Amino acid sequence: MTEFLKSELNKVKRGPKRANYDVATLYAILDDAFLCHVGYIFEGKAIVIPTAYARKNDKIYIHGSLKNRMMLSILSAGEACVSVTLLDGLVLARSAFHHSANYRSVNVFGTVKKVDNPKEKMDALACILNHMVPGHWDNVRQPNDKEFNATLVLEISIDSASAKIRAEGVNDEVEDHKLPIWAGVVPIRQIAFEAISDKDLPEETEVPEAVLRYVENNR
Amino acid sequence: MTEFLKSELNKVKRGPKRANYDVATLYAILDDAFLCHVGYIFEGKAIVIPTAYARKNDKIYIHGSLKNRMMLSILSAGEACVSVTLLDGLVLARSAFHHSANYRSVNVFGTVKKVDNPKEKMDALACILNHMVPGHWDNVRQPNDKEFNATLVLEISIDSASAKIRAEGVNDEVEDHKLPIWAGVVPIRQIAFEAISDKDLPEETEVPEAVLRYVENNR
Numbered sequence: 001m002t003e004f005l006k007s008e009l010n011k012v013k014r015g016p017k018r019a020n021y022d023v024a025t026l027y028a029i030l031d032d033a034f035l036c037h038v039g040y041i042f043e044g045k046a047i048v049i050p051t052a053y054a055r056k057n058d059k060i061y062i063h064g065s066l067k068n069r070m071m072l073s074i075l076s077a078g079e080a081c082v083s084v085t086l087l088d089g090l091v092l093a094r095s096a097f098h099h100s101a102n103y104r105s106v107n108v109f110g111t112v113k114k115v116d117n118p119k120e121k122m123d124a125l126a127c128i129l130n131h132m133v134p135g136h137w138d139n140v141r142q143p144n145d146k147e148f149n150a151t152l153v154l155e156i157s158i159d160s161a162s163a164k165i166r167a168e169g170v171n172d173e174v175e176d177h178k179l180p181i182w183a184g185v186v187p188i189r190q191i192a193f194e195a196i197s198d199k200d201l202p203e204e205t206e207v208p209e210a211v212l213r214y215v216e217n218n219r
Numbered sequence: 220m221t222e223f224l225k226s227e228l229n230k231v232k233r234g235p236k237r238a239n240y241d242v243a244t245l246y247a248i249l250d251d252a253f254l255c256h257v258g259y260i261f262e263g264k265a266i267v268i269p270t271a272y273a274r275k276n277d278k279i280y281i282h283g284s285l286k287n288r289m290m291l292s293i294l295s296a297g298e299a300c301v302s303v304t305l306l307d308g309l310v311l312a313r314s315a316f317h318h319s320a321n322y323r324s325v326n327v328f329g330t331v332k333k334v335d336n337p338k339e340k341m342d343a344l345a346c347i348l349n350h351m352v353p354g355h356w357d358n359v360r361q362p363n364d365k366e367f368n369a370t371l372v373l374e375i376s377i378d379s380a381s382a383k384i385r386a387e388g389v390n391d392e393v394e395d396h397k398l399p400i401w402a403g404v405v406p407i408r409q410i411a412f413e414a415i416s417d418k419d420l421p422e423e424t425e426v427p428e429a430v431l432r433y434v435e436n437n438r
Binding site: 008009013014034035037038039040041042043044045046047048049050052064065067068069077079080081082083085087090092093094095096097099101103105107109125126129132133136137139140141142143144147151169170172176177178179180181182183184185186187188189190191192193194195196197198199200201202205206207208211214215 | 260283304408
């Protein structure tokens with residue numbers, strides 16, 4: 001499958017020319033972001049909670065405490081909507097009406113399962129940590145039994161999804177072009193700064209290559 | 220009121236020492252972010268959609284097309300949950316288990332009303348634009364009747380809310396401190412770059428003070 005099929009659930013209604021259903025494009029956005037926002041229903045209300053995640057093939061993994069209300073709710077519902085948004089710029093038009101933002105956002109609609117198999121669960125935890133800082137899992141102390149058992153890992157299969165992408169300049173009305181009003185785009189990006197080492201490190205503990213590379217790639 | 224009252228809806232269950240109910244603290248987070256994620260229920264599913272917003276006193280305003288499914292759904296439900304998250308750093312511990320993030324997040328639970336009064340609606344639109352770039356509303360062509368009537372503005376009153384804030388270093392187990400494993404924090408921040416002027420501007424149209432100041436304050 002190279003494109004997600006459109007349904008009432010994932011079809012982009014507003015601004016359809018910004019819609020994108022290409023699997024590779026969606027996966028790239030999911031891999032580029034760090035946080036997702038998950039929706040769940042509590043006492044008839046739709047509640048939204050931010051959390052870390054990682055994608056592996058057509059699955060998203062999230063983790064948390066065994067008593068995490070959001071995780072238990074989507075597990076019991078058996079499905080979830082996950083929203084990931086990257087802000088790329090402020091689009092400042094001549095007219096108030098045409099103000100907008102450049103962004104890449106993905107909505108995933110998936111089936112939720114608890115990851116019970118120990119190998120699969122450990123792989124998912126590695127995947128979430130490596131999504132923070134690629135390759136860093138191998139540098140750290142891995143979970144002991146107590147930590148492992150205290151962590152709930154859920155798999156959300158990417159059954160259906162859509163992206164909305166805006167990546168262009170100002171779209172003012174042509175008759176506004178003559179107005180003596182400035183218009184343009186302010187690019188926005190999330191950047192990383194040099195790592196601040198913990199004060200309790202044994203002497204000569206160096207910042208690992210994976211962390212240096214992460215900062216270099218995100219500065 | 221200086222603190223939001225705790226209820227089953229807004230009380231932070233996981234990581235209660237990161238919880239914050241102080242009104243001024245919550246408002247500061249809402250004013251610092253640009254995007255929110257709104258939850259709504261569609262055919263029994265909780266769906267999450269990102270959108271721009273602004274806060275004024277104890278209200279949040281969002282806007283969109285008259286046919287925006289998310290907006291019509293929360294209007295018909297009469298209530299909504301809005302989530303705002305700012306990522307401030309990656310917390311890279313010695314142990315996989317203690318990896319975390321520094322962040323400021325707010326969940327707002329509010330009553331939803333359509334803003335019909337023309338003055339109130341225009342004020343809300345100004346508020347949303349000035350939340351993007353403070354003071355920029357006065358620089359742009361304001362909505363004409365057609366644009367004004369094609370825009371749906373909703374007010375979400377901040378009836379209940381809570382914040383979760385993590386702003387500290389690594390919290391590893393003390394017995395892990397002797398391990399020859401690096402730990403530390405990678406600060407993360409969203410920054411703005413110099414504005415790129417539209418190519419169709421009349422000659423000598425200068426970047427307005429408000430935009431220059433925004434970039435300066437967010438670089």
